Amino acid sequence: MANKSDQGPIAIVAAETPPRTKPSTYPEPFFSRMLGREKRMLGDQFGLKNFGVNQTTLAPGGESSLMHKHTKQDEFIYILAGAPTLATEDGETVLSPGMCAGFPANGTAHHLINRTDSPVIYLEIGDRTPGDEGSYPQDDLKAVMGADGNWKFTHKDGSDY
Numbered sequence: 001m002a003n004k005s006d007q008g009p010i011a012i013v014a015a016e017t018p019p020r021t022k023p024s025t026y027p028e029p030f031f032s033r034m035l036g037r038e039k040r041m042l043g044d045q046f047g048l049k050n051f052g053v054n055q056t057t058l059a060p061g062g063e064s065s066l067m068h069k070h071t072k073q074d075e076f077i078y079i080l081a082g083a084p085t086l087a088t089e090d091g092e093t094v095l096s097p098g099m100c101a102g103f104p105a106n107g108t109a110h111h112l113i114n115r116t117d118s119p120v121i122y123l124e125i126g127d128r129t130p131g132d133e134g135s136y137p138q139d140d141l142k143a144v145m146g147a148d149g150n151w152k153f154t155h156k157d158g159s160d161y
């Protein structure tokens with residue numbers, strides 16, 4: 001941590017931010033698929049409320065999330081290290097450091113997969129618009145953001161997990 005203000009740190013070393021303790025909020029059988037993912041919630045270190053910033057590391061074989069899209073949230077990723085595969089409903093693209101991608105609300109469903117033998121590190125930025133919903137075209141899952149800011153997951157038919 002470089003300096004501190006009344007609101008928290010002025011600057012930090014991202015890699016020194018403790019990783020999130022729970023690798024995913026997905027219910028099983030999806031939770032286990034996220035065990036190769038480690039998120040460092042950088043935006044929270046500064047008290048950011050309108051958008052989140054995570055430094056995420058994917059181990060070999062790891063996935064960023066299930067393939068998904070949001071109804072209200074825009075997302076942006078920037079690759080720092082490694083060569084993840086960006087998988088979308090429209091196909092796949094191998095990314096490299098310095099490349100970025102953006103996903104407007106109600107756009108193309110997407111996720112990253114690390115199909116290499118080396119870790120992938122990237123930044124993910126997303127807004128925190130209330131009432132957002134997530135849809136998962138490849139999985140029997142639906143997500144609704146509650147008033148408390150937490151995701152509630154159900155089957156696509158609305159039944160609980």
